[in-house]
Amino acid sequence: MTKKKAPDYGNATWEYVTYAPRGSTCSACLREVRAMEPVRRGAFERAPGNPVVVYRHAEHCPRGAGA
DSSP states (O other): OOOOOOOOOTTOOOEEEEOOOTTOTTTTOBBBBTTTTTEEEEEOSSSSSOEEEEEEEEOTTTTTTOO
């Protein structure tokens, strides 16, 4: 089984802390975010189209990745 590598969102702009919509995953550890778990909301630009919104655990990421 091949382990997935977390996407690099190094150029993401973290906007604020909020609650992610149901079914969202953390962009650092790729785990589903639980209901009422605070996350940082960010967006990054992509060449054609609108910015992509990503969420990351706000306090403690289970993988140990910094927020």
